[in-house]
Each structure stands twice: as structure tokens, then as C-alpha cells.
Amino acid sequence: xxIDVPEHISSRxxxxxxxxxxxxxxxxxxxxxxxxxxxxSTVWLPLIGLALSGAAIWWIGTNQGAAPIWALVLLLLFLLxxxxxxxxxxxxxxxxxxxxxxxxxxxxTWQQGYLGMGIGTKDLVPFExxxxxxxxxxxxxxxxxxxxxxxxxxxxxTLVKKSGKRLKLAQVPVVADDQAFGMDRTLAVxxxxxxxxxxxxxxxxxxxxxxxxxxxxxxxxxxxxAAKKPRRRR
Numbered sequence: 001x002x003i004d005v006p007e008h009i010s011s012r013x014x015x016x017x018x019x020x021x022x023x024x025x026x027x028x029x030x031x032x033x034x035x036x037x038x039x040x041s042t043v044w045l046p047l048i049g050l051a052l053s054g055a056a057i058w059w060i061g062t063n064q065g066a067a068p069i070w071a072l073v074l075l076l077l078f079l080l081x082x083x084x085x086x087x088x089x090x091x092x093x094x095x096x097x098x099x100x101x102x103x104x105x106x107x108x109t110w111q112q113g114y115l116g117m118g119i120g121t122k123d124l125v126p127f128e129x130x131x132x133x134x135x136x137x138x139x140x141x142x143x144x145x146x147x148x149x150x151x152x153x154x155x156x157x158t159l160v161k162k163s164g165k166r167l168k169l170a171q172v173p174v175v176a177d178d179q180a181f182g183m184d185r186t187l188a189v190x191x192x193x194x195x196x197x198x199x200x201x202x203x204x205x206x207x208x209x210x211x212x213x214x215x216x217x218x219x220x221x222x223x224x225x226a227a228k229k230p231r232r233r234r
Contacts, residue, residue, distance in 0.1 A: 049086030
């Protein structure tokens with residue numbers, strides 16, 4: 001069954017999968033698998049680490065023994081730490097995933113940070129043990145400071161097991177004026193996972209789904225081409 005992802009908050013990759021940007025991560029969605037992985041920008045830090053390591057190795061090899069012993073010891077200690085960490089981070093940024101929801105395996109898997117290649121699984125949840133998915137939002141309360149609301153909204157998508165255990169899937173922080181866009185992205189990922197796992201998505205109190213025109217993104221009557229979009233109740 002094809003998974004429907006709204007086009008106004010997603011982009012299509014060369015391999016045909018849809019991509020939704022989250023907080024320092026992205027959801028890559030296909031009809032059989034959904035991966036929540038690090039954003040492409042996270043590749044720069046490990047590349048810088050490898051570049052610095054290469055420069056240190058070049059300097060050690062060309063100084064012809066003129067460098068003081070303490071400097072060589074410090075560089076060797078740096079290399080022992082920087083090379084493996086940068087290499088693992090680079091592999092994880094390119095090919096790893098933090099969360100994998102796989103229809104064929106009938107499970108959702110949370111994987112370890114650097115070892116996000118299927119090694120070091122933190123949590124594995126079969127689809128039949130999933131109770132529901134929940135979208136929550138922080139920053140709407142008016143009692144935090146002088147009865148004023150925060151200028152930011154933090155949306156979160158959480159998987160709730162039948163045992164009651166809660167596992168976070170994704171986060172989307174946005175400014176208060178763009179809260180509908182933040183909810184759109186969070187709910188798009190939630191709906192995709194719900195279609196894949198056969199569960200439901202629960203919205204926070206005060207939010208409801210309305211019909212919108214897929215071209216203008218404005219509320220419309222039920223007749224015609226339309227899609228459901230979350231909106232805050234007034």
C-alpha cells in the first residue's frame with residue numbers, strides 16, 4: 001500500500017523516496033521502510049575531524065624528528081581518539097539511521113548512536129506491541145513566565161507501547177508563528193509510520209484536522225481535491 005506524504009513539507013529523492021526535514025535529522029519514507037537519520041549537514045564535523053587527523057599525520061611524518069616529545073605524544077593521543085570517532089561518525093551520517101520502521105521485519109528499531117548500522121540495538125518493538133503514536137507540543141502554556149507563552153514550539157512524535165513505555169521518534173522545533181508548519185511535518189511522519197504499522201496518531205488537546213486545498217493550502221469544503229491538515233482550535 002503506497003504511503004501518502006504531503007508534498008508541501010517533503011521532497012523527493014533520486015531513488016523515489018520522500019524526505020521530511022526534522023530537528024537535526026530527517027525522515028526518509030518509502031512504502032516498505034521509514035528511516036529517521038541524521039541530516040546531511042552532520043557529515044561536516046567528522047570530515048573536519050578526519051582532515052585534522054590527516055594534517056597531524058602529515059606533520060608528524062615530515063618534521064623529521066624535530067618536534068618535541070610532548071607534542072608528538074599529544075598528537076598521537078589525539079589521533080587515537082579522533083580517527084575512529086570521526087570514521088564511525090562519517091559512516092553513521094551517510095548510511096546509518098537512528099530509528100528504522102520496517103514493514104518486512106514487522107518491527108521498529110532504535111539503534112545506537114555511532115553504531116547506527118544495525119549494530120547495538122537499543123530498543124526493538126514489534127508492530128503488535130505498539131499501542132499508538134502521539135504528537136505533543138511544548139511552549140503553549142501561559143503560566144511559565146508572567147503569563148506569557150514561549151516564542152518557540154517544540155513538537156515531538158512519540159511511540160507508546162501497550163506496556164506504557166514511551167519511545168521518542170522525532171522532534172521539530174519552530175517559532176510560534178510557524179507552529180502549523182511544525183505540526184504538519186511532525187504529523188506527516190507520524191501518519192506515515194501509522195500507515196506502515198497499522199496504528200493511530202493522537203493529536204494534542206486543542207488541535208484538529210481540517211480539509212485544505214493541496215495547491216493553495218487554504219481550508220476548503222470537502223468537495224474537490226483536498227487533504228487533511230492539523231490546525232489549532234481558536
